[in-house]
Amino acid sequence: MSGTPHPVTPDLDKRTGLADAADAPGAVGTPPVFGVRNLWKVFGPKADHVPRNPEYARLSQSELRAATGCTAAVRNVSFDVHKGEVFVVMGLSGSGKSTLVRCLTRLIEPTYGSLDIDGEDVLAMDKNRLRELRRHRVAMVFQHFGLLPHRSVLDNVAYGLEIQGMSRAERRERAAEMVAKVGLDDGLEQRRPGQLSGGQQQRVGLARALAADPEVLLFDEPFSALDPLIRRNMQEEVIRLHHDEGRTMVFITHDLSEALRVGDRIALMRDGEIVQLGTPEEIVGSPADDYVRDFVRDVPREQVMTVRTAMRPGDCGGPEHPGTLTPGTLVADAIDIVARSGRAACVVESGHCLGQVDHAALLRVVAGLDREEVAA
Numbered sequence: 001m002s003g004t005p006h007p008v009t010p011d012l013d014k015r016t017g018l019a020d021a022a023d024a025p026g027a028v029g030t031p032p033v034f035g036v037r038n039l040w041k042v043f044g045p046k047a048d049h050v051p052r053n054p055e056y057a058r059l060s061q062s063e064l065r066a067a068t069g070c071t072a073a074v075r076n077v078s079f080d081v082h083k084g085e086v087f088v089v090m091g092l093s094g095s096g097k098s099t100l101v102r103c104l105t106r107l108i109e110p111t112y113g114s115l116d117i118d119g120e121d122v123l124a125m126d127k128n129r130l131r132e133l134r135r136h137r138v139a140m141v142f143q144h145f146g147l148l149p150h151r152s153v154l155d156n157v158a159y160g161l162e163i164q165g166m167s168r169a170e171r172r173e174r175a176a177e178m179v180a181k182v183g184l185d186d187g188l189e190q191r192r193p194g195q196l197s198g199g200q201q202q203r204v205g206l207a208r209a210l211a212a213d214p215e216v217l218l219f220d221e222p223f224s225a226l227d228p229l230i231r232r233n234m235q236e237e238v239i240r241l242h243h244d245e246g247r248t249m250v251f252i253t254h255d256l257s258e259a260l261r262v263g264d265r266i267a268l269m270r271d272g273e274i275v276q277l278g279t280p281e282e283i284v285g286s287p288a289d290d291y292v293r294d295f296v297r298d299v300p301r302e303q304v305m306t307v308r309t310a311m312r313p314g315d316c317g318g319p320e321h322p323g324t325l326t327p328g329t330l331v332a333d334a335i336d337i338v339a340r341s342g343r344a345a346c347v348v349e350s351g352h353c354l355g356q357v358d359h360a361a362l363l364r365v366v367a368g369l370d371r372e373e374v375a376a
C-alpha cells in the first residue's frame, strides 16, 4: 500500500467512491485528474442502443448477449482519479479492466457517458488534441513491454521524446536520467531488449513512459509476466517512484495482493461494473457485498487494517500516551509494539488521544471479529 494509510469513509457510495455520483468533482478533496461519469463500452451490433435502453441496462451479461448479441465490457461506471493517487482497477479476467482504462485516452472509443481530464472533455477532443494527450499527458506501460528490438535501452527510452520532436542531445540526456531513475544505469544502457531479463525490460518500459514526463501513468498488468520476486521488486519501484514524484497512476491488475500493495484506492470490477471502490482498508474491512467479501476472504487483515479501525475510541485521560501510534499504523506493527510493551498503546493524532488498542482489540481484527460487529 502506498502513501499514508487512509481514513475509512463509510458515508461515501461504495460503488463509486463518490460522496454523490451526480455531483462528485472535488467532493473528496483535490480536483480530479480523470472524471468519469456513467461510462459504457458496448461491443456488438447497434451497441449505442444498449446504454440508452433501461430494459437492456438491467440484463446480466449473458442475458444481454442473448437479447442483443452485444457485450457490455464497461457498464455505467463513475469515478474520479485524484491528483497524485495510485488508482487500481482490479478484477478477474474479462471483468472489463483493460477496456475501461483504454477508454480513458480513447484507445477504445466509449459508447456512452462523459469523461474529463483536468476538467477538459476527452470525448470532444479532435485528433490532434488526442495525440497530444497520449504523447504528453498520459503514458502507458504494458505487460508486453512494446520495446523496439533493434534499438538500445537508451534509444528505446528516448524514442517517445524523438516523436515529441526533442533534439537528439537533449533526449539522450533525459533518457539517461530516466534509465538511472529506474536503476538500469550500470552498463545496461547500450544493450538491446533481447539481452535483458523480463524485469529489466519492464524497467525500460517504465523509463520510457517516465521520459515523456506525463501527468498520468497508466499501467496495464505491467508485472503479471514476471516471476514473484522480480514482481515484488517492481511493485516497490512503482511505490518508490510514486513517493518521490507524486505522479498520478492508474494501475490495472487481476492480483488482489498487488492491488492492496500499490493502491491508494481500488476499483473492484465484475462483469463491466465497479462493485466497490475504496481504500484497501475499506475494501477488506467493509466489503460491499458477498462477491467482494469472498474476494478478500484470505487477505491477512493485520497487513491492511489500521489501528484507526482496531482502537477503542476515547481519550485515555493520562498525560503519557504509551505507545503513541498514529491512526494509520498497521495492526501488524501495533501488534509488535503492544506485544513487546505488554500494555495497551494510545492512538494519537495532532496531540489528541483518539483511543487505545490492546491485545484483545488487535486480535479481534486479525480474527475478523471487527467485521462481524460492522455487519451486526
Ligand SMILES: Nc1ncnc2c1ncn2[C@@H]1O[C@H](COP(=O)(O)OP(=O)(O)OP(=O)(O)O)[C@@H](O)[C@H]1O
Pocket: 043, 044, 071, 072, 073, 091, 092, 093, 094, 095, 096, 097, 098, 099, 100, 254
Ligand atoms: N473487441 C472486442 N469485441 C468484443 N468483445 C470484446 C472486445 N474486447 C473485449 N471484449 C469483451 O469485453 C469484456 C471485457 O474485456 P477486457 O479485456 O476489458 O477484460 P479484462 O478485465 O481486461 O480481462 P483480462 O484480465 O483477461 O485482460 C470481455 O467479455 C471481452 O470478451
